[in-house]
Amino acid sequence: MTFSGFKVVKEALTGHKGWRPLWRDPDPKPAYDIVIVGGGGHGLATAFYLAQTFGELKVAVLEKGWLGSGNIGRNTTIIRSNYLLPGNEPFYEFSMKLWENLEQATNFNSMVSQRGIINLIHTDGQRDAYRRRGNAMLLAGADARLLGRDELRQMVPFLNFDNPRFPIKGGLMQARAGTARHDGVVWGYARGADQRGVDIIQNCEVTGFRIEGGAVQGVETSRGYIGAKKVGVAVAGNSSRVMAMAGMRLPIESHALQAFVSEGLKPTIPGVITFGAGHFYVSQSDKGGLVFGGDIDGYNSYAQRGNLPVVEDVIEGGMALMPMIGRARLLRAWGGVMDMSMDGSPIIDRTGIDGLYFNGGWCYGGFKATPASGYAFAHLLATDRPHETATAYRFDRFARGYVIDEKGVGAQPNLH
Amino acid sequence: MLIPHPLLGLRDAQEFTYLGDASLMHRPDPAREDAVAAFADYVFLRDNPAGVHRELWFHEAGDRSWLVVTRDTTTHEILGAELASDVKLGGVQ
Ligand SMILES: Cc1cc2nc3c(=O)[nH]c(=O)nc-3n(C[C@H](O)[C@H](O)[C@H](O)COP(=O)(O)OP(=O)(O)OC[C@H]3O[C@@H](n4cnc5c(N)ncnc54)[C@H](O)[C@@H]3O)c2cc1C
Numbered sequence: 001m002t003f004s005g006f007k008v009v010k011e012a013l014t015g016h017k018g019w020r021p022l023w024r025d026p027d028p029k030p031a032y033d034i035v036i037v038g039g040g041g042h043g044l045a046t047a048f049y050l051a052q053t054f055g056e057l058k059v060a061v062l063e064k065g066w067l068g069s070g071n072i073g074r075n076t077t078i079i080r081s082n083y084l085l086p087g088n089e090p091f092y093e094f095s096m097k098l099w100e101n102l103e104q105a106t107n108f109n110s111m112v113s114q115r116g117i118i119n120l121i122h123t124d125g126q127r128d129a130y131r132r133r134g135n136a137m138l139l140a141g142a143d144a145r146l147l148g149r150d151e152l153r154q155m156v157p158f159l160n161f162d163n164p165r166f167p168i169k170g171g172l173m174q175a176r177a178g179t180a181r182h183d184g185v186v187w188g189y190a191r192g193a194d195q196r197g198v199d200i201i202q203n204c205e206v207t208g209f210r211i212e213g214g215a216v217q218g219v220e221t222s223r224g225y226i227g228a229k230k231v232g233v234a235v236a237g238n239s240s241r242v243m244a245m246a247g248m249r250l251p252i253e254s255h256a257l258q259a260f261v262s263e264g265l266k267p268t269i270p271g272v273i274t275f276g277a278g279h280f281y282v283s284q285s286d287k288g289g290l291v292f293g294g295d296i297d298g299y300n301s302y303a304q305r306g307n308l309p310v311v312e313d314v315i316e317g318g319m320a321l322m323p324m325i326g327r328a329r330l331l332r333a334w335g336g337v338m339d340m341s342m343d344g345s346p347i348i349d350r351t352g353i354d355g356l357y358f359n360g361g362w363c364y365g366g367f368k369a370t371p372a373s374g375y376a377f378a379h380l381l382a383t384d385r386p387h388e389t390a391t392a393y394r395f396d397r398f399a400r401g402y403v404i405d406e407k408g409v410g411a412q413p414n415l416h
Numbered sequence: 417m418l419i420p421h422p423l424l425g426l427r428d429a430q431e432f433t434y435l436g437d438a439s440l441m442h443r444p445d446p447a448r449e450d451a452v453a454a455f456a457d458y459v460f461l462r463d464n465p466a467g468v469h470r471e472l473w474f475h476e477a478g479d480r481s482w483l484v485v486t487r488d489t490t491t492h493e494i495l496g497a498e499l500a501s502d503v504k505l506g507g508v509q
Contacts, residue, residue: 238466250461250464251460252464254489299429299434299471300436300437300471301489301492303490307429307492309430411459412435414436
């Protein structure tokens with residue numbers, strides 16, 4: 001079943017009886033060439049590119065719950081490539097380019113919307129820092145533009161420009177950034193992978209690895225043993241738990257991040273806006289809800305929910321930035337478990353065990369990375385070489401001192 | 417979250433800053449032969465368990481003591497708190 005405008009009109013006129021489930025619900029086979037653990041965005045994107053680009057035919061994705069039950073269904077959907085460091089920026093720009101063609105590649109409407117992101121500037125020092133960042137972005141082939149105060153005021157007049165403590169002096173804009181529908185990304189990749197022969201197996205928790213002679217043979221699961229020549233783990237917040245079953249300790253802590261959505265409002269916020277004097281960011285969904293968030297809760301957590309102090313902190317940031325938000329009613333709030341790495345950057349690498357590969361440490365920024373993460377992980381699994389934009393994402397960078405620390409705060413995950 | 421401070425009673429967790437796993441109290445001996453590798457593990461690797469976790473909290477807006485708090489990371493339930501100095505002297509862990 002392919003989607004097209006013609007199909008939509010035809011179904012509308014014939015009572016919507018022709019739609020079919022988007023993917024099969026197969027039982028696991030005894031063995032696969034490649035098994036992906038974790039059916040989040042990254043696991044499904046990996047399976048999609050393995051089948052689509054690298055011609056891998058016997059691939060399965062094992063998901064302990066249902067597709068979209070992890071962070072991929074919990075994030076605030078911001079996509080952007082406005083990083084500073086050379087280890088990161090080319091990778092995120094590669095991701096941005098894949099986003100721009102995602103819907104054609106998967107034949108699915110993931111509602112990729114390049115409505116732009118503006119990082120606000122409140123001090124002269126911050127303007128210098130953002131100018132530097134903008135230049136780093138341009139060097140990596142991304143787009144960036146420094147906005148003056150007057151131009152910015154025309155674009156987003158509702159901001160509190162004359163806040164005495166945090167006056168707004170300008171912004172760094174990436175016009176190609178924006179948002180995508182997170183569920184649409186899951187479904188698009190899942191359907192695309194399934195159509196190319198990937199078995200997507202839900203309610204199948206990996207409970208152990210079978211490792212013989214230093215090489216992985218397969219995985220133990222709640223639905224029995226499944227053999228595999230290669231196993232790729234992409235389980236986000238559960239990374240430490242899963243890799244502990246292979247005897248590994250990771251440079252990762254799990255932390256809770258919360259998100260908030262207001263009641264539906266008329267269109268007010270043109271793109272994504274981030275406060276530069278506190279941690280607060282906001283966009284508006286197509287349904288009209290203001291989608292916003294801020295800092296992680298700051299202590300190890302697997303609870304998929306946060307506590308009230310961060311709620312207060314986020315709302316304070318919102319009130320300082322755009323006082324009109326105080327008139328909106330909050331509709332929903334929830335949390336997800338982030339795989340916070342020790343330098344704030346991810347890992348896509350082999351492990352010390354033959355045939356076992358790892359993808360994780362995405363912190364609170366792995367949604368935007370979904371396409372490139374899947375592509376780069378598929379590249380590594382299929383060819384045993386890292387993708388050219390992901391060569392810095394190695395396990396050994398920590399011990400060797402080659403950390404990729406955008407914020408420069410050191411091995412303290414709750415500060416990244 | 418309320419932290420049962422051994423000297424001050426129940427205190428709001430907001431008065432504290434969080435450092436991380438209590439094993440950070442046990443810095444490797446820099447004179448060890450494998451000190452470089454031991455420090456890389458010490459600085460960067462964590463057990464990160466789902467369940468009971470012993471962790472360091474600093475009472476920054478209080479008496480500025482370090483506590484070892486025992487907490488369940490799957491529920492946020494706090495199971496106990498000790499002065500880090502007592503833990504270290506007692507050689508526990
Ligand atoms: C509130 C919030 C806001 C965010 N906002 C943004 C944002 O604006 N922009 C951005 O770029 N990023 C954002 N993120 C981060 C982003 O969502 C994550 O980095 C990314 O989704 C993680 O990759 P994933 O999709 O593969 O993870 P997940 O969807 O969590 O996938 C991992 C999967 O592994 C499964 N799993 C775990 N253990 C096992 C096992 N033993 N066996 C089988 N399966 C297992 C889980 O059930 C889960 O489905 C946000 C996250 C949160 C929580």
